[in-house]
Amino acid sequence: MNVNEAIIRRRSVRQYQDRPVEPQLLQKLLEVMPYYMSPANLQPLKFLAVSDPEVCRRVFPALKWAAYLPGYTITREQEPQAYIVILGDKSVCKEFQFAAGSATTALSLAAYELGLDSCCLASADRNALYPLLGIDPEEMELLYVISLGYGAHGGRTVPMEDSCRYYLEGQDFVVPKRRLEDIVRFDRWDNG
Ligand SMILES: Cc1cc2nc3c(=O)[nH]c(=O)nc-3n(C[C@H](O)[C@H](O)[C@H](O)COP(=O)(O)O)c2cc1C
Structure with a gap:
């Protein structure tokens, strides 16, 4: 698949197969992360990969899915198998939106190229996620959560x-x- 095809064909996926994301595949995906565009090349983002099934199970209820489809639900087996949480490092700068958009795009296209489906989630209960994921909100801002898995x-x-x-x-x-x-x-x- 070339980049143009990936841009056109990738869709947000909100329901997944009951099949784990292989650790090597997650590792391969994370290896693209140093290369996103950022203003002044500040690279202010950090990437927290979550693949432990128990942590994934606790992340899911903190996310808001498909706001245009009230009542849309999926079963426990259809939940994402992994997440990448995009964090803004406040010691680098205070404004993360451009870098976050650029990193999100790179991540979702790279995932798609590797055969994984994803959805970018901005709507999240950050008060629940900061302690659950060991993030100090004084140091890092939770920008987006990217869900991952094999689409269903x-x-x-x-x-x-x-x-x-x-x-x-x-x-x-x-x-x-x-x-x-x-x-x-x-x-x-x-x-x-
Ligand atoms: C920054 C950003 C935040 C998003 N937040 C959510 C979200 O909180 N919940 C959700 O279900 N989808 C979310 N989405 C997915 C969009 O709804 C989706 O990209 C849009 O409907 C277009 O669909 P497509 O990605 O299949 O082209 C988000 C997408 C972006 C880029």
Whole structure:
């Protein structure tokens, strides 16, 4: 798979097979992490990999899944098999959003290339996660949690009409994407 295919085909996955992520695969995924883009090359992020089944089991209830689909639930067996928690190191700088977006993109594409599915989660009960994961919020800001595993549902995109809300078709997520002609111009925005 080339990078363009991965960008187009990767979808957020919120339900997983009952199959662990092999430790070597997780290690391989983490090895891409030094290479994300960051302003002034400050590289202010740290990456906490969580794969212990008991810790994973306790992380899951702190996450908010699929806000557009109230009542969406999965079984214990369908929960993520691992997580990578993206942390902002406050001793490096105070503003992490660009670096976090860049690292999240690199991570989810690298995971996809390795055959893993993922979902980036911003909605999380940080008060629960800081002590559970041994993070001192004075030192580190918990930015995103990336869930990982082998996907158990499909996903596809459709041209966006009037709503950006994803929806279910059976088990599959259908994700509206804005049309190319609505978001891209050459040379001048008004084409005048
Ligand atoms: C920064 C960020 C935060 C997100 N937070 C959540 C979240 O808290 N819960 C969730 O279910 N999905 C979350 N998502 C996933 C988005 O809903 C998903 O990327 C979007 O619907 C587009 O779908 P796609 O990733 O399949 O293209 C987040 C994505 C990003 C980039």
